[in-house]
Amino acid sequence: MPVRFIGRPHHDGSALYVSDQRPGVGSRVTLWLRAPLAAGITGVHVRAVHDGEPRYAEASPDPSRRGAGGYGGTDVWWRAEITAVNPVTPYRFLLLTPGGQSWLTAEGIAAHDVTDAGDFRLVCHRPPPPWMRDAIVYQIFPDRFERSRPLEERASELPGWALPRDWDRDPVIPSGPGTSRQFYGGDLDGIVRRLDHVRSLGADTVYLTPIFPGRSNHRYNASTFEHVDPLLGGDEALHRLSGALHERGMRLIGDITPNHCGDTHEWFTAAVSDVNAPEREMFYFDPDTGDYESWWGFKSLPKLNWGSELVRTRVPAVLKRWLGPLDGWRVDVANMTGRLAADDHNHEAAALLRAVLGPEDAFIAEHNHDASPDLDRDTWHGTMNYGGFTRPVWAWLRGPELDLERFMGVPGGVPERDGTATLATFRTFASRMSWRTLVHSWQLLDSHDSPRIRTVTGSRERHLLALGLQATLPGTPMVFAGSEYGLTGVNGEHSRTPMPWNRPADQDLATLAAYRELLGLRRAEPALRHGGLRWLHADADCLVFARETYEETIVVCVRRAPGAPLRLGARASGLHGAEDGDVLPGDGPSLRMWRLTR
Numbered sequence: 001m002p003v004r005f006i007g008r009p010h011h012d013g014s015a016l017y018v019s020d021q022r023p024g025v026g027s028r029v030t031l032w033l034r035a036p037l038a039a040g041i042t043g044v045h046v047r048a049v050h051d052g053e054p055r056y057a058e059a060s061p062d063p064s065r066r067g068a069g070g071y072g073g074t075d076v077w078w079r080a081e082i083t084a085v086n087p088v089t090p091y092r093f094l095l096l097t098p099g100g101q102s103w104l105t106a107e108g109i110a111a112h113d114v115t116d117a118g119d120f121r122l123v124c125h126r127p128p129p130p131w132m133r134d135a136i137v138y139q140i141f142p143d144r145f146e147r148s149r150p151l152e153e154r155a156s157e158l159p160g161w162a163l164p165r166d167w168d169r170d171p172v173i174p175s176g177p178g179t180s181r182q183f184y185g186g187d188l189d190g191i192v193r194r195l196d197h198v199r200s201l202g203a204d205t206v207y208l209t210p211i212f213p214g215r216s217n218h219r220y221n222a223s224t225f226e227h228v229d230p231l232l233g234g235d236e237a238l239h240r241l242s243g244a245l246h247e248r249g250m251r252l253i254g255d256i257t258p259n260h261c262g263d264t265h266e267w268f269t270a271a272v273s274d275v276n277a278p279e280r281e282m283f284y285f286d287p288d289t290g291d292y293e294s295w296w297g298f299k300s301l302p303k304l305n306w307g308s309e310l311v312r313t314r315v316p317a318v319l320k321r322w323l324g325p326l327d328g329w330r331v332d333v334a335n336m337t338g339r340l341a342a343d344d345h346n347h348e349a350a351a352l353l354r355a356v357l358g359p360e361d362a363f364i365a366e367h368n369h370d371a372s373p374d375l376d377r378d379t380w381h382g383t384m385n386y387g388g389f390t391r392p393v394w395a396w397l398r399g400p401e402l403d404l405e406r407f408m409g410v411p412g413g414v415p416e417r418d419g420t421a422t423l424a425t426f427r428t429f430a431s432r433m434s435w436r437t438l439v440h441s442w443q444l445l446d447s448h449d450s451p452r453i454r455t456v457t458g459s460r461e462r463h464l465l466a467l468g469l470q471a472t473l474p475g476t477p478m479v480f481a482g483s484e485y486g487l488t489g490v491n492g493e494h495s496r497t498p499m500p501w502n503r504p505a506d507q508d509l510a511t512l513a514a515y516r517e518l519l520g521l522r523r524a525e526p527a528l529r530h531g532g533l534r535w536l537h538a539d540a541d542c543l544v545f546a547r548e549t550y551e552e553t554i555v556v557c558v559r560r561a562p563g564a565p566l567r568l569g570a571r572a573s574g575l576h577g578a579e580d581g582d583v584l585p586g587d588g589p590s591l592r593m594w595r596l597t598r
Contacts, residue, residue: 009035009095009104013120013435014532016548021436022127023084029122033059033078033093033104043096044078049116050085056094057082082122088376088434090119106431121376121434128381128440129328129360131251134529136519137478138203141448142232143183143217144498145481146190154185157231161215167498174494180216184498188228188237192244194501199248201484202519205362206245207253207330209448211238214262217496218448220332221262221300225318242325251327253362258315258349259337260294260301267314268302281308284340293340295333306338306345312352320356328362329353334380335367350379364442368408368449372432382441385475388429389443390450396422397466397560399458404490408450418540419560426473427535435474443475445483448496452482452489454511460486461589464514465558468591471518472547472556474533484515525595527554537566544584546575553596559588 011017011033019030035041044059059080082091093104102111107118151164158164162183165172173179188211198206210219213229228238245252261268271279283302284293295301304311319329331337331353338345354363365371365380369387374380386408394407395417404413417425430438445453445466457463463486470477482499486508489495500506522528531547531554538544541561547554553575557566568575568582575596584592 007036007038008109009033009039009041009093010534011093011104011120012106012532012534013438014548015530016532016550018122018435023122023124025084025087025124027084027124028081029084030079030081031059031091032062032065033080035076035078035095037074037076039095040097040099041076041078041095042098044080045094045096046080046082046091047094048082048085048089048091049119050083050089059093084122084124087124087378089122089124090116091122092116092119107427108431118431123376123434123436125376125378126354126359127436129362131360132362132381132440132476134523135205135251135362135476136201136203136523137205137207137253137442137476138198138201139207139209139444139447139478139480140191141186141209141218141481141496142188142191142211143186144496145186146194146499146501147185148187148189148193148233151183151185158183159215159231162217168500168503172489172494172497174489174491179493180218183217186498187231188233188241192241194499195244195248195250199250201479201515202523203479204249205251205253205327207478208255210255210257210332215264215300220257220260221264222257223262223264224266225256225261225321238325251362252325253328253330253364254322254326255332256319256329257332258304258306258353259333260303263300263302265302278310281305282311282314295336303340304337305340305343306349307343312349315349316352316356319353323356323358323361327360328357328364330364330366330384331380332366334365334383335369335371335374346374347377347379350374350377354379364440370429370432372429375433375437380437382437382439382476384447384478385429385438385441385443386450388426388441389470389473389475390445392417392422392425393445393466393469394453394456395425397457397462399456399462401458402456404451404456414456419538419543420540423535423538423543430474439474439476441475442478443470443473444478444480445470446489446495447478447480447492449492450495451491452480452487452495454483454486455488455490455495460508460511462560463511464518465560465589465591467514467518468556468558469543471522472528472554472593473545474547477519477522479515479519484512486511521593525554527552539563541588542566551597555594555596557584557590557592559586559590562586562588 017032046057047054057080059078062077062079065077095102105118106120163181165182165184211228212222214221228235242252267279270277293303338349363381365383367383371383394414398414407414454463487497527547527549531549534546536544541563542559544557563586565586566584
């Protein structure tokens with residue numbers, strides 16, 4: 001059944017509804033609740049939790065907003081002040097009507113009592129860098145992006161583990177022996193050559209997968225954190241890349257593995273060679289067998305023990321060492337870091353890592369399911385939002401012929417879900433984190449660890465609908481290099497296709513143009529970067545929402561299939577600048593946007 005949100009009270013954590021986006025403990029913060037007159041609300045109270053105990057503040061209509069600033073007279077804006085008593089202060093609204101009471105939380109309206117899990121949140125921990133809320137991130141897997149010189153000229157440099165591959169003629173082996181040994185020869189100086197391409201997409205932040213030496217093309221099995229892999233050009237090449245980005249006003253994010261290192265890392269070789277070595281405590285060794293714990297049983301990735309003082313000293317020092325050329329870090333398997341059986345040092349580890357970062361450094365956690373228990377702390381600024389964005393987008397826009405064994409680890413492939421189920425997923429995950437964390441989390445359609453979005457959707461048409469959602473919903477868009485050309489891949493390894501700079505047949509130029517247009521629109525429109533989010537309609541094949549600031553509203557309609565035209569209902573929805581007779585066409589698949597100025 002279709003879901004109509006028009007005529008419902010609304011609040012979110014954006015500047016339109018919350019006066020202070022960076023509150024400190026003890027700050028007084030003004031909140032607004034927007035309620036159509038037709039909702040019949042006679043009273044509003046804000047319930048905020050202080051030191052574990054709920055407190056209530058009565059709200060009153062704000063005459064400065066009703067009928068002012070272009071908001072029209074169809075809505076009542078209820079205003080209340082609360083104090084951010086704790087580092088995280090949960091709050092919700094109690095709505096009184098002649099028909100009874102209901103609660104409004106970040107998950108929606110409920111006419112029954114609900115737990116605090118879906119409450120809105122004021123977060124007073126150290127805020128993310130201001131630049132992050134405007135960022136568009138471009139992910140690069142260095143071996144597959146660009147070479148500064150042909151592989152033939154580097155034959156004498158290649159280590160024994162490397163399996164040389166021709167950039168344009170040898171397809172990536174998707175699975176089986178040799179996948180991690182495939183070596184195409186991309187390097188950091190090669191990336192510098194293509195920065196104009198990256199910037200043409202609207203991206204201003206480059207995220208690199210690991211750059212430290214390791215016996216693999218992915219380098220997640222680092223042999224040291226002391227220097228950049230010479231195969232990528234070494235430390236000097238990192239400084240050249242960083243300098244080229246910073247000259248363009250762009251930033252560079254690194255990738256770190258605090259959960260593990262490689263089995264050839266100097267810490268681990270010291271621990272293995274001498275049972276009395278100080279480094280022995282940095283890992284989990286069985287005292288009887290001498291065996292050790294590793295990530296998912298892969299012995300090339302020994303797991304670090306965050307109960308060790310050496311780990312707590314050395315790993316944060318690695319992050320600090322590379323700040324300057326790097327503007328922050330993405331943290332690999334952040335969800336598993338510090339966790340093993342009865343040990344759970346995850347939040348301590350994250351706090352220790354965060355403590356060495358400066359106020360302008362980004363800190364993003366990899367997490368492919370529910371990250372909410374680890375968020376809204378003085379740690380990660382946000383997460384890679386696979387669970388709350390990638391998976392629901394895939395389930396709604398998957399191609400009819402898609403045949404994958406697993407859905408990002410979940411058996412049974414990618415399910416087919418309609419728009420109402422997709423929206424329910426969006427809202428459930430978003431309600432479990434603060435607005436601040438949501439907008440600083442990376443919204444990705446694919447990555448080096450997943451199938452490509454073009455493979456999932458099966459067509460350019462649906463791929464671009466997914467891109468439209470990425471460009472217009474709250475959160476930081478993260479583009480995996482090559483998706484702008486429509487590259488395909490059935491799994492993470494297969495998706496690491498070398499960029500098709502010299503393969504015109506692999507360049508979908510219509511898709512490239514759409515990336516430039518839609519991400520350029522996001523960069524140009526403040527409402528798409530800073531605006532609130534108000535859902536207006538959802539049915540099986542159509543999602544409609546508004547991104548709103550005080551100055552303007554952008555209405556977005558995404559259809560995956562044709563359907564009946566939708567009447568906008570401007571008066572009931574409070575969309576100033578629209579008319580009650582305005583209709584959203586039913587043609588599809590389509591992505592349409594309207595700008596309504598106040």
